[in-house]
Amino acid sequence: MNMARNSAMKAPTPPDKGSFPLDHDKECTEAMNAYIQCLASNQNQSRQCAELSKFYLQCRMDKGLMAKDDISTFGYDEIKQSNIVEPPPKTKEPMIAGLRRKN
Amino acid sequence: MFKQVLGLRNSTLSVVSSSSSSKILYRSAATSINNSLFKYKQQSNQPQQYILSSQQHQQILRYFSTENNNNKNTTENNKNNNTVNKNDQKEESTSEESNNNNEQQQNQQNEHKYKQQRRSNKEYSEELKEKNKNLGMWVLASIIGVLGLSYAAVPLYRMFCRVTGYGGTVREASHDLEAEIKKRNLKRDLYPIKVSFTSSIGNKIPWTFKPVQSSIECIPGEPVLAFYRATNHTDKPIIGVATYNITPMKAGSYFTKIQCFCFDEQRIKPNETIDMPVLFVVEPEMLDDKNMKGITDITLSYTFFKSNDQGELEEI
Numbered sequence: 001m002n003m004a005r006n007s008a009m010k011a012p013t014p015p016d017k018g019s020f021p022l023d024h025d026k027e028c029t030e031a032m033n034a035y036i037q038c039l040a041s042n043q044n045q046s047r048q049c050a051e052l053s054k055f056y057l058q059c060r061m062d063k064g065l066m067a068k069d070d071i072s073t074f075g076y077d078e079i080k081q082s083n084i085v086e087p088p089p090k091t092k093e094p095m096i097a098g099l100r101r102k103n
Numbered sequence: 104m105f106k107q108v109l110g111l112r113n114s115t116l117s118v119v120s121s122s123s124s125s126k127i128l129y130r131s132a133a134t135s136i137n138n139s140l141f142k143y144k145q146q147s148n149q150p151q152q153y154i155l156s157s158q159q160h161q162q163i164l165r166y167f168s169t170e171n172n173n174n175k176n177t178t179e180n181n182k183n184n185n186t187v188n189k190n191d192q193k194e195e196s197t198s199e200e201s202n203n204n205n206e207q208q209q210n211q212q213n214e215h216k217y218k219q220q221r222r223s224n225k226e227y228s229e230e231l232k233e234k235n236k237n238l239g240m241w242v243l244a245s246i247i248g249v250l251g252l253s254y255a256a257v258p259l260y261r262m263f264c265r266v267t268g269y270g271g272t273v274r275e276a277s278h279d280l281e282a283e284i285k286k287r288n289l290k291r292d293l294y295p296i297k298v299s300f301t302s303s304i305g306n307k308i309p310w311t312f313k314p315v316q317s318s319i320e321c322i323p324g325e326p327v328l329a330f331y332r333a334t335n336h337t338d339k340p341i342i343g344v345a346t347y348n349i350t351p352m353k354a355g356s357y358f359t360k361i362q363c364f365c366f367d368e369q370r371i372k373p374n375e376t377i378d379m380p381v382l383f384v385v386e387p388e389m390l391d392d393k394n395m396k397g398i399t400d401i402t403l404s405y406t407f408f409k410s411n412d413q414g415e416l417e418e419i
Contacts, residue, residue, distance in 0.1 A: 020364050022377055032330060032378055039316055045295070046321040046328075053328040057382070066362070074361065075384065078289045079325040087294040087399050 020066065027063045031056040047084075050076050129166065289324045289387065296321060296385050298401050300329060305408035308343060310335045310371065312407045315378070323387040326361060331379045331405060335371040342370045342410040350402045357389035358401065368410050 023029070035056050038049040046053070054076055060066035137153060155163070298321055300314035315330035335341055345365045349355040364379040371377055383403075389395050 016359065016361050020362050020380055022364070022369055022371075022379065024372065024375070024377065029378065032380070035328060036315055036330065039319065044316060044319050046319050047325060050325070053326070056328060056380070060380075074326045074382075075324065076326060079322060082289040082291060082293045082322065082324065084322060085292045085294050088397070090397055090399075 020060075023060075023065055028056060028059040028065065031059045047079065050079070133163070291387070293322050293324065293387060293390065294399070296323060296389075296399055296401060298327070298329075298383075298385070298403060300331070301402060301404040302331060303404065303406045305406065308341070308407060308409045309337045310341065310343075310407075312405070314405075321385060323357075323385040323390060326382055326384050329381045329383070329403075331364075331381065332376060333371060333379065333407065334376045335373055338373045340370055340372050342368050343407050344368055344410045345405050345407045348404045348406070350404070351398060353394055354389060354398055354401050357386040357392075357395070358403070359384045359386060365405070 031052070035049055035052040038052050039046070042048040054071055054074075057066065057074070058071060061068045136155070136159070140155070141153070297318055299318040300316065302312050302314055304310070304312050310333055312331065312333045315332055319327055319329060321327040333343075344367070347360075347363070347365050349358050361382040361384060363381045363383070369377075369379070381403075385401065389398070
């Protein structure tokens with residue numbers, strides 16, 4: 001019961017840095033379009049377009065559409081330390097009712 | 104021998120005199136006395152004489168006389184009582200005086216006591232009044248205190264939540280957040296997770312709301328930027344509120360949003376298209392969780408509702 005509650009029933013928490021103010025004047029649309037184009041060309045892989053996302057966020061901060069903060073604290077740099085591997089193969093065993101799954 | 108007989112007689116006489124219906128007993132006593140005397144006379148050489156001694160005779164007479172006297176006394180007693188009463192009255196008169204004095208004294212004492220009691224009653228009642236007054240003030244003060252507490256509870260609770268972060272309150276200290284972001288240990292094997300984006304609108308909202316990209320392949324621990332686009336087709340500004348949802352449900356705890364446009368009222372001008380960004384991170388701990396084993400797809404779905412409060416927000 002507790003496990004179910006912990007994992008599934010967690011109440012939606014507000015975002016860490018709050019809510020983005022709306023960009024009514026379209027001040028940062030160019031940065032956004034560049035990022036979207038990068039995503040489209042890189043099969044929607046975000047790690048290829050990290051620089052452009054940083055650029056977009058910096059634009060927002062400059063135009064007063066985002067609380068000013070050090071970009072390095074967002075965590076874009078730590079990802080370079082990681083080792084990217086293939087996802088584990090999905091077991092194609094069907095689920096048999098009553099049988100304990102072999103993990 | 105006489106003494107012996109006298110002793111017997113005395114004892115019998117005493118027995119006789121004690122009971123009211125004593126004549127029979129007396130007669131038996133008399134016969135016994137005669138018998139004893141007879142025996143005595145027989146023993147002695149003197150001729151038989153049924154003679155009681157003078158002492159015995161006197162005693163017997165005295166007994167009879169006392170009986171009569173008793174009877175007489177019952178009649179005389181009434182007379183005597185009167186006299187006695189008179190005497191008593193006399194005595195009473197004398198005693199009455201003393202009694203009166205006593206009574207007077209007692210009355211005085213009583214009055215004194217009564218006065219004292221009255222005084223003490225008065226005092227007591229006054230004390231009571233004072234006590235009641237005090238109690239009333241205390242009760243009134245406690246009522247006001249409790250009312251005040253209930254009013255003060257709102258800001259107090261807010262302060263408490265802000266300090267302790269109880270119940271998911273967002274803490275305002277920004278250094279904690281920086282520390283949290285930096286703490287992610289990414290010197291490890293990570294495999295990419297595909298995050299899909301979907302959107303939906305509440306009923307009767309005359310605008311379109313769609314994600315700009317259908318999905319992003321991201322790595323856990325890396326901040327990812329995604330966009331949603333909304334278009335207002337009406338001529339009036341509309342205020343809307345967005346909520347989000349993560350599927351599968353158990354992955355929701357590992358999905359951290361750094362910044363988004365949810366839970367806040369967003370005002371869109373008439374005939375305006377607006378781009379709304381979402382900055383999120385998938386926690387790398389999700390890859391270690393055995394419950395999440397095999398999850399490589401997460402769906403983030405946003406739903407836009409029309410806000411109940413359609414008041415005019417200030418133009419930014």
